[in-house]
Amino acid sequence: MPGNETTHPLLQRFHEGDPAALGELSDRFSPALMGFAGRLLHEPFLAGDIVQDVYIKLWQRKGEYDSIEGIRKFLFVATRNACINQNEKYRLRQGQPPSSEDADPDEAMRKLILSEYLGLIYQIVAAMPDKLQQVFYLSFEEGLSPEDIAQQLDIPRQTIKNRKVEVYKALREGLKHYKVAMPILLKMLFPH
Amino acid sequence: MYRIKQEQPVTEAEQAQLESWLQRSTGNRQLFNNLMDDRFVMDNLKEMKQWDIPAFSAALVQKIREQEKPAPVRTLQSPWFRRIAVAATVLLIAGATWFILRPSPEKGNPAPATIVSIEGASNKARLTLADGSVIELDTLKNGSIAAVAGNNIQKSNDQLIYNNAGEASTNTLTTPRGGKFRLTLPDGTKVWMNSASSLTYPTAFNGKSRTVDLTGEAYFEVARNPKQPFTVNIQDLKVNVTGTHFNVNGYEDEGQVLTTLVEGGVQVQRQQQAQALKPGQQAIAQQKANTITVSNANIKQVLAWKDGLFIFDGKQKSEILRELSRWYDI
Numbered sequence A: 001m002p003g004n005e006t007t008h009p010l011l012q013r014f015h016e017g018d019p020a021a022l023g024e025l026s027d028r029f030s031p032a033l034m035g036f037a038g039r040l041l042h043e044p045f046l047a048g049d050i051v052q053d054v055y056i057k058l059w060q061r062k063g064e065y066d067s068i069e070g071i072r073k074f075l076f077v078a079t080r081n082a083c084i085n086q087n088e089k090y091r092l093r094q095g096q097p098p099s100s101e102d103a104d105p106d107e108a109m110r111k112l113i114l115s116e117y118l119g120l121i122y123q124i125v126a127a128m129p130d131k132l133q134q135v136f137y138l139s140f141e142e143g144l145s146p147e148d149i150a151q152q153l154d155i156p157r158q159t160i161k162n163r164k165v166e167v168y169k170a171l172r173e174g175l176k177h178y179k180v181a182m183p184i185l186l187k188m189l190f191p192h
Numbered sequence B: 001m002y003r004i005k006q007e008q009p010v011t012e013a014e015q016a017q018l019e020s021w022l023q024r025s026t027g028n029r030q031l032f033n034n035l036m037d038d039r040f041v042m043d044n045l046k047e048m049k050q051w052d053i054p055a056f057s058a059a060l061v062q063k064i065r066e067q068e069k070p071a072p073v074r075t076l077q078s079p080w081f082r083r084i085a086v087a088a089t090v091l092l093i094a095g096a097t098w099f100i101l102r103p104s105p106e107k108g109n110p111a112p113a114t115i116v117s118i119e120g121a122s123n124k125a126r127l128t129l130a131d132g133s134v135i136e137l138d139t140l141k142n143g144s145i146a147a148v149a150g151n152n153i154q155k156s157n158d159q160l161i162y163n164n165a166g167e168a169s170t171n172t173l174t175t176p177r178g179g180k181f182r183l184t185l186p187d188g189t190k191v192w193m194n195s196a197s198s199l200t201y202p203t204a205f206n207g208k209s210r211t212v213d214l215t216g217e218a219y220f221e222v223a224r225n226p227k228q229p230f231t232v233n234i235q236d237l238k239v240n241v242t243g244t245h246f247n248v249n250g251y252e253d254e255g256q257v258l259t260t261l262v263e264g265g266v267q268v269q270r271q272q273q274a275q276a277l278k279p280g281q282q283a284i285a286q287q288k289a290n291t292i293t294v295s296n297a298n299i300k301q302v303l304a305w306k307d308g309l310f311i312f313d314g315k316q317k318s319e320i321l322r323e324l325s326r327w328y329d330i
Helices: A009-015 A019-040 A045-059 A068-094 A105-127 A130-142 A148-152 A157-189 B012-024 B026-035 B038-050 B055-068 B079-086 B097-101 B300-305 B318-327
Strands: B116-117 B127-128 B134-136 B142-148 B151-156 B158-164 B170-176 B179-184 B191-192 B197-202 B210-221 B230-234 B235-240 B245-249 B258-263 B266-270 B272-278 B279-284 B293-298 B309-312
Touching: A009 A019, A009 A068, A009 B318, A019 A045, A019 A105, A045 B055, A068 A105, A068 B038, A068 B097, A068 B258, A105 A157, A105 B026, A130 A148, A130 A157, A130 B038, A148 A157, B026 B038, B026 B142, B055 B293, B116 B279, B127 B258, B134 B179, B170 B179, B191 B197, B197 B230, B230 B245, B235 B258, B258 B266, B258 B300, B266 B279, B272 B279, B272 B293, B279 B318
Parallel strands: B158 B179, B210 B230
Antiparallel strands: B116 B309, B127 B134, B127 B170, B142 B151, B151 B158, B170 B197, B179 B191, B191 B210, B197 B210, B210 B245, B230 B235, B235 B266, B245 B258, B258 B279, B266 B272, B279 B293
16 A cells, blocks of 8 residues: 655656656556446446546646545546446436435445455556466466466476466465555445 | 455454444445455456556557647638638638637627537447447448347448338437437438437337437437427427427536527427427527527537537637537547
8 A cells, every 4th residue: 555655756757747657547546447437337338438537637637636545536536426427417318217326325335345456456467477467367267277277388387386376475465455455445434 | 366354364353343344234245255256356357358458548648648739729810711711611720729728709809700620529439229238330340230120220431320110129329529420210310419429219110209318419300200200308308390400409518408490390398398499590498597598590500510510609618618528539
């Protein structure tokens, strides 16, 4: 989780108006934001449009945020508001009454937790070297055993086993913040 | 795979907090089970790979760079230009920035009509079928795209044509910001969709009336059929017609619905209130006031978007900004 970020280099470049800094923020937050928007929207195919708008809004008011955490909050709150507005338009079009789901903060929070958790795992995997990503997907997505993978890639079985250990390590390391994040999320749910 | 609860033991207080949260609702329990379910996580990761986040970020950066590039400036103030503008000849400028930054005209000196070609808008649209499946029309080749219950849908460049009246199901055509599309309904009615708009319509008009639902803006050339009146629902308004050419502009951020009649006759109806229009007239239904007022319209200006042109004639700046942001997807 972010520490003292007033001097964060990415933040500094963002404030100086470097568009690439916005791209890096997008790399970091978009996996979770797109998932969040997709889960909130009645028309999930609009998630990309909506999230892009939110980043543009962020860019227009970049001076207002003095921490990565502040940016993160803005991104998720603005995405949620944009999705609620879009859903209202959708229901108006369909002649449906307002939905109680949009107004339920607990449901939105659950979608947020789920999206951020999946976004985190996505990023941990994306940050792994290619050879570890390969082992990750073959073992977890395809459900292959180290023997199968060794045979398929023509690499010694022990090498695959070692890589698998590294994959676990990366996941554990990446998710260790989650232990901290969970109580924070819970605190947001239970302010008292 | 990664059992947070087991591998990262939390303190007793945190554990208690978690337990009480889990017991609070079935939704919370379901969420926790999903987070702990490898299959669920993997299925989602697989989907997330499809989003192509690096491409998304690159497109965003590109967009910001383009936005920040200063647009070439060209002023269109001379009477010579004004005459050309009135004659609806095409002039073009490279960007929208110029118009937005231009000082507002002094009082008593109306802004000259300015025509700007719309290069930002491309023929992008999404079609949602009755079963919820979505077809991206801009990536699709020309030809037959779907045959549903006897209704054949043809796509040709920037338009969609419905043939054969079979069983009716509901389709929705949605244009994103920066997109526009043409549509021919099964009764032969032609619809030009402006950007950030959507039209929901049956694939066959089998009942006593023909009814479609619109958000945003569209121009209609309704096929004449007095026995089967045509109705456009937009926000809380109904526009009733028998066979006519008219434009409906009802973007929600504009706070009003403008119905402009080009040919024929229409009736604009809100609850018990109704106003008939003559060709060249425009009905203005404010969202806040519960009234419908009628005035004469600048038809050329109203329909400019349809032919890929903008004419700004003393329009309010915020209104122009909204219009531009929809076209240029900014």
